[in-house]
Amino acid sequence: MADPVKFTIDGHELEAAPGTLVIEAAKRAGIEIPSFCYYEGYSLQAACRMCLVEVEKMPKMQVACTLPVANGMVVKTSTPQVVAARKSTLEFLLTNHPLDCPVCDKGGECELQDMTFRYGAAESRFADTKVHVDEQQWSPVVFYDGPRCILCFRCVRVCNEGMGVGALGVINRGVSSLIAPNEGDHLECDECGMCIDICPVGALTSGPYRYKTRPWEMEHVGTICAHCSNGCKTTLGVRNDHIIRGNNRDRSGINGEFLCIKGRYAFDFTDHPERLQAPLINKGGKLEPVSWAEAISHVAKKFQEVKDRNGSFGIIGSTRTTNEENYYLQKFARLGLGTNNIDHHRTGDVVSLIDALAGRTDALATSDDFYNRKAVLLVGADMSMQQPFLAFQARANYRHHQAHIYTVTAGPVREDNIAARFLRVAPGDELAGIEQLRDALKAEPELVIAFNDSIKGDKVRQLVAFGDSLGIPVRYCALVDYSNSRGAIDMGVLPDLLPGYKPATPAGMSADEMLEAIDLDVLWVVGSNPLEHAKREWRKRFLVVQEMFLTETAKLADVVLPAASAYEKNGTVTNGCGEVQRLKKALNTMGTKPDLEIIGLIGREMGLAQTLGPWFPDQVFEEIRTSVHGYNVPLPIIATGGAAQVASLNGPVNVASHPNLIQSSHDTLFTSGNLGKYSKILNSVMESRTGTNKSDAEMMESYNP
Ligand code: SF4
Ligand code: SF4
Ligand code: SF4
Ligand code: FES
Numbered sequence: 044m045a046d047p048v049k050f051t052i053d054g055h056e057l058e059a060a061p062g063t064l065v066i067e068a069a070k071r072a073g074i075e076i077p078s079f080c081y082y083e084g085y086s087l088q089a090a091c092r093m094c095l096v097e098v099e100k101m102p103k104m105q106v107a108c109t110l111p112v113a114n115g116m117v118v119k120t121s122t123p124q125v126v127a128a129r130k131s132t133l134e135f136l137l138t139n140h141p142l143d144c145p146v147c148d149k150g151g152e153c154e155l156q157d158m159t160f161r162y163g164a165a166e167s168r169f170a171d172t173k174v175h176v177d178e179q180q181w182s183p184v185v186f187y188d189g190p191r192c193i194l195c196f197r198c199v200r201v202c203n204e205g206m207g208v209g210a211l212g213v214i215n216r217g218v219s220s221l222i223a224p225n226e227g228d229h230l231e232c233d234e235c236g237m238c239i240d241i242c243p244v245g246a247l248t249s250g251p252y253r254y255k256t257r258p259w260e261m262e263h264v265g266t267i268c269a270h271c272s273n274g275c276k277t278t279l280g281v282r283n284d285h286i287i288r289g290n291n292r293d294r295s296g297i298n299g300e301f302l303c304i305k306g307r308y309a310f311d312f313t314d315h316p317e318r319l320q321a322p323l324i325n326k327g328g329k330l331e332p333v334s335w336a337e338a339i340s341h342v343a344k345k346f347q348e349v350k351d352r353n354g355s356f357g358i359i360g361s362t363r364t365t366n367e368e369n370y371y372l373q374k375f376a377r378l379g380l381g382t383n384n385i386d387h388h389r390t391g392d393v394v395s396l397i398d399a400l401a402g403r404t405d406a407l408a409t410s411d412d413f414y415n416r417k418a419v420l421l422v423g424a425d426m427s428m429q430q431p432f433l434a435f436q437a438r439a440n441y442r443h444h445q446a447h448i449y450t451v452t453a454g455p456v457r458e459d460n461i462a463a464r465f466l467r468v469a470p471g472d473e474l475a476g477i478e479q480l481r482d483a484l485k486a487e488p489e490l491v492i493a494f495n496d497s498i499k500g501d502k503v504r505q506l507v508a509f510g511d512s513l514g515i516p517v518r519y520c521a522l523v524d525y526s527n528s529r530g531a532i533d534m535g536v537l538p539d540l541l542p543g544y545k546p547a548t549p550a551g552m553s554a555d556e557m558l559e560a561i562d563l564d565v566l567w568v569v570g571s572n573p574l575e576h577a578k579r580e581w582r583k584r585f586l587v588v589q590e591m592f593l594t595e596t597a598k599l600a601d602v603v604l605p606a607a608s609a610y611e612k613n614g615t616v617t618n619g620c621g622e623v624q625r626l627k628k629a630l631n632t633m634g635t636k637p638d639l640e641i642i643g644l645i646g647r648e649m650g651l652a653q654t655l656g657p658w659f660p661d662q663v664f665e666e667i668r669t670s671v672h673g674y675n676v677p678l679p680i681i682a683t684g685g686a687a688q689v690a691s692l693n694g695p696v697n698v699a700s701h702p703n704l705i706q707s708s709h710d711t712l713f714t715s716g717n718l719g720k721y722s723k724i725l726n727s728v729m730e731s732r733t734g735t736n737k738s739d740a741e742m743m744e745s746y747n748p
Contacts, residue, residue: 050116065107080195081108138169149245181230183727192246198238234304252288264629268306269609273432274618286310303431312721319605320634343648354564357557358385360536361570362525365614367663368638369534383551391523395503398696408518418447418487423497427457451476493520500702530617543672612637614660622686
């Protein structure tokens with residue numbers, strides 16, 4: 044490593060690696076150099092002149108955001124000349140900027156407002172008429188107010204470099220310069236809102252948040268996105284039990300500031316008008332609202348009666364309920380009802396991967412590995428559409444570390460644009476495609492391999508054997524669909540696996556078998572909609588459904604119990620990389636209960652309280668930590684909002700993974716299984732695209748390469 048460079052900033056003797064920018068070196072020493080256009084992680088722009096500093100022996104002031112430190116350099120950041128320059132820059136930026144802070148969404152967290160308070164320039168010498176352009180709506184999510192724009196180009200860079208979309212550009216010159224969307228008067232893009240969040244002023248604002256509140260009127264609750272398996276932290280702005288916005292500007296989670304449209308905006312299912320807020324019992328062919336006491340007692344009585352006559356139960360769990368709920372549900376099934384008939388919608392072959400890697404402690408990829416490892420191979424998956432954060436990580440890895448990206452997919456994917464090599468293969472031929480990359484991969488110092496449901500069963504073992512044969516360190520990730528798809532597997536919501544991948548004997552029925560079975564007396568569905576696309580006639584049996592909405596399955600139920608969403612409860616979830624994170628309750632929705640409490644109440648009513656133990660999330664998590672292999676994760680990490688990866692299994696799984704039962708939903712950026720149907724923002728984006736007469740596939744391809 045090259046020797047560090049020695050220099051001084053404001054009299055402090057400092058050292059930094061060669062190439063470090065003055066603005067970064069100052070920040071690390073606790074000295075703030077104000078900036079607008081500079082943004083860590085994106086290309087340098089030097090557009091705003093806010094970061095001017097004095098450097099001894101240099102005749103003019105220098106731009107700290109593009110100047111690398113040098114040996115003997117003497118930098119001064121707060122001389123009268125520097126302070127005057129900042130004030131002039133602000134005065135210049137404000138010449139055309141409307142002073143509408145009292146109505147601007149950014150008021151209270153605007154960088155221009157903050158700087159103006161700090162450095163003055165409140166009085167303008169500019170007496171001419173300002174150039175005005177009307178505000179424009181570019182999409183259901185993105186609005187642009189040109190006069191507020193200070194042309195820092197952060198939005199252009201984050202869209203182009205961070206998202207790999209490139210939907211924003213600049214038109215016109217001088218004072219008439221404006222940011223413009225990719226489709227003339229509107230945007231066709233990921234609708235991620237990254238450009239809105241990174242905008243230092245209120246020039247870009249978001250449809251769902253506009254004019255609803257002020258930042259200081261909200262409570263800010265850090266929790267985990269309810270949608271895909273990437274497990275992004277999202278900080279929800281909540282007022283009066285309504286979520287008003289989502290962002291992660293404090294960069295507190297594994298995802299830093301990244302959020303896709305779902306984590307940033309698709310929280311709106313929580314106050315959808317069709318939300319269930321009272322238990323329902325089917326009385327004479329009609330679902331009628333009843334009290335919680337009546338509903339719980341009705342379910343418990345029926346369960347007890349079936350149990351007493353040795354009847355049969357089937358339980359279908361969820362890919363979105365918490366680890367505690369999944370663990371408690373399978374415990375209820377096995378110890379309370381005496382059945383292994385428990386399953387969930389399986390979306391990726393984690394079981395075969397855990398089995399193939401048995402005994403290795405360092406072979407499961409973390410989400411950080413997608414950013415830090417030297418090479419990444421993506422097999423089958425359209426990551427930008429289905430695993431947006433991991434795709435963002437891989438793009439940043441390519442930009443910052445020149446990582447080599449390889450893609451082997453059936454159709455074009457956005458990652459092809461940055462790939463060292465990309466291969467198109469017929470669906471099912473992915474392994475043969477990878478073989479063609481053998482020599483290139485062998486030459487890499489290390490590798491992450493991520494694969495979707497195109498690789499399952501024996502193919503997973505063949506893929507791991509291929510990785511082993513490369514002679515380099517390889518880490519793997521079996522991509523799954525939803526926020527706790529991985530947790531459902533780890534917690535044993537499977538007919539043949541107990542928590543921690545221990546075999547369950549005799550194996551119970553799979554979800555499909557339960558739906559087909561003619562002799563099942565009770566079907567209990569928790570947070571799932573297995574009858575959505577029922578190909579078969581519904582066979583009448585006692586059906587209990589815990590749900591947020593009256594789904595296709597709930598409509599057929601004898602009892603519907605209204606469940607709290609992921610944003611309305613505490614607990615933990617495990618993302619696709621096996622990282623455990625904490626869900627924090629952000630709001631209450633009247634009439635609902637968390638699934639864990641519902642299951643606990645049914646158990647208590649059946650006299651199972653002793654057998655099942657307490658149903659408080661912290662106590663169940665403690666039981667998980669002590670009894671489920673790999674989950675003895677450090678509590679302080681989880682409690683403080685961090686992510687702790689579960690430990691690998693120290694032996695084989697010894698249970699078949701049933702590849703025929705594994706099927707990803709292949710959601711797009713704007714769908715999210717059952718939950719997506721109740722998100723107004725996701726639906727409005729889909730509808731706005733339909734207005735352009737593009738098919739779903741064309742829409743996706745229009746901003747894939
Ligand atoms: S919403 Fe996202 S994809 Fe669309 S323009 Fe903004 S940054 Fe680009
Ligand atoms: S819209 Fe915002 S982020 Fe984009 S150039 Fe203007 S001020 Fe900068
Ligand atoms: S990438 Fe996944 S976890 Fe992250 S914000 Fe989007 S949907 Fe949520
Ligand atoms: S921050 Fe340096 S020129 Fe904008």
